Amino acid sequence: MAGSGAPTADEMLLRTLRNVWPALPALLFGSVAVCLASALTVLLAPGITPVSTLLAGLLVAPCAAALAEVGNALAAGREATVTGWWRGLRRLWRFGTAQGLVVAVPVAAFLAALAVWRNGGGAWVLPSLAVSGAVGVLALPALAAVLPLGAARGDLRGRRLWTCGLYLVARWPHRFLAGPALAVLGVWAAVHWTASVLLLVPGPAAVVAAAAVWTTLPDPRRPTTAP
Structure with missing residues (x-):
């Protein structure tokens, strides 16, 4: 807002990119930590299954939350270091796990219901399939907003945090699709060229997600680390 001293969306974006x-x-x-957690998930539970989905929520999401904190630091103009990432992981691993499971549980339920339906389950499976699928479709893109927003704002948790995340994604979907699109592009490049490209994907995706959050808020504020 004019006269408030708060940076505009363009200023926030430029500051993030400069840092x-x-x-x-x-x-x-x-990025390496996220990839290692993903690799461990694949080793323990190959394929896209309910078990692998839950493992991803337990193993990958905490690392992603710490990486989101790095993105917040860039948006805030703070120094982002490996030590800061480690402190973020120690502070946010419970938060990251909880948010990861919010997404993983309905997706796992959808996959389980889909398997039952394919194996001859009756129409009684369809309501579970529809509800879990709808929740998963809503939660997956919202996670890109929830992680950086919740990492920066310790007062936003639970239903309030997810309501804010869903609102941001619904209001400006093109901004929050940029991070997932970048991740998909990275996977495509890894498949067609070399798997080492995957190591470079999570970091830029986290920066894009943080930039989407802090350039989208009606009154962009300097993200602060919650105590």
Whole structure:
């Protein structure tokens, strides 16, 4: 707002991009951690199954939450370091796990119901299939807003946090689709060129997600680390 001293959306975006270069070690370290957690999930539960989905919520989401905190630091103009990422992981692992399970549980329920239906389950499976599928479709894109927003705002938790995340994604879907689109592009590049490209995907996706949050709020404010 004029006269409030708060940065505009364009200023927030430029500040975030300017801070990327010195934060490359933290972004790379966080990306590697997310990839290692993903690889462990694949090793323990190959394929897209209810078990692998729940494992991803338990293993990958905490690392992603810490990486989202790095993105918040860039948007705030703070120094983003590997040590800061580690502190973020220690502070946010419970938060990240909880938010990951909010997404993983309905997706796992959908996959389980789909398996039952394919194996001859009757019409009684369809309501579960529809409800879990709808919740999963809503929760997956909202997670891109929930992680950076919740990492920065300790007062936003539970239903209030997810309501804010869903509102932001519904109001400006093109901004919040940028992160997932970047991730899909990275997976495509890894499949067609080299798997090592995957190590470079989570960091930029986290930066894009944080930028989407802090350039989308009606009154963009400097994200602060919750105590």
